[in-house]
């Protein structure tokens with residue numbers, strides 16, 4: 238190579254540099270069927286992103302790849318610009334600050350709201366034994382702050398089992414938020430919520446997203462509109478369209494495979 242030639246950086250180094258999540262050409266096959274088919278998209282630090290798409294588009298598989306539950310057959314999955322997530326297991330990835338909320342709430346019904354948050358704060362996947370340890374003042378303040386964010390301050394000493402479905406979802410979001418993740422993924426957080434709860438959930442997620450990255454998989458278009466962020470449309474394991482909700486809603490291909498049905 239001539240002495241003054243500029244060496245071309247690999248594409249992913251350039252594009253990944255300013256990303257919290259970078260997927261490039263990610264393929265996952267199940268018995269020859271491609272659940273993800275060269276999936277590529279980028280989430281910037283501090284960004285909130287919604288992922289929409291018909292059933293079977295690959296949304297769950299995508300989250301499984303990010304959290305280390307499923308290994309891709311091909312492709313690049315980088316966190317924070319340079320951490321190759323395909324080389325780490327689920328526990329290590331959770332410890333890096335990637336939180337995932339599954340569709341159904343899994344709070345401890347017999348414990349109070351406060352105790353649930355206390356467990357979440359005492360360490361990932363905390364045990365009951367840690368309840369015996371005294372809370373530091375700082376942790377108490379953190380729980381109080383989280384209670385405010387998830388709109389459950391006045392339910393702090395109610396048992397979680399007595400909460401409405403929507404409030405249980407908020408509590409679980411709070412349990413993840415308490416651990417201060419840098420990147421939070423939520424799977425259909427408003428499924429089964431009332432309209433009022435759905436609206437409040439959009440508000441609380443926008444608050445949470447002020448100082449972290451959030452990725453929301455969702456079908457409820459009114460909720461997606463309220464989140465007011467960039468939307469990525471998945472179809473057959475790849476990105477079909479990306480942009481503002483208005484832009485993807487006007488896309489003929491999106492209407493055909495998803496919205497128009």
Ligand SMILES: Nc1ncnc2c1ncn2[C@@H]1O[C@H](COP(=O)(O)OP(=O)(O)OP(=O)(O)O)[C@@H](O)[C@H]1O
Nearest residue numbers: 267268271272290291292293294295296297298299
């Ligand atoms: N473990 C598996 N073995 C075989 N096929 C699978 C497996 N997991 C997912 N699939 C298939 O891969 C495709 C993508 O599934 P995935 O669950 O990721 O889609 P999705 O977008 O999350 O759908 P939904 O909105 O219904 O949850 C589907 O056709 C599904 O049947």
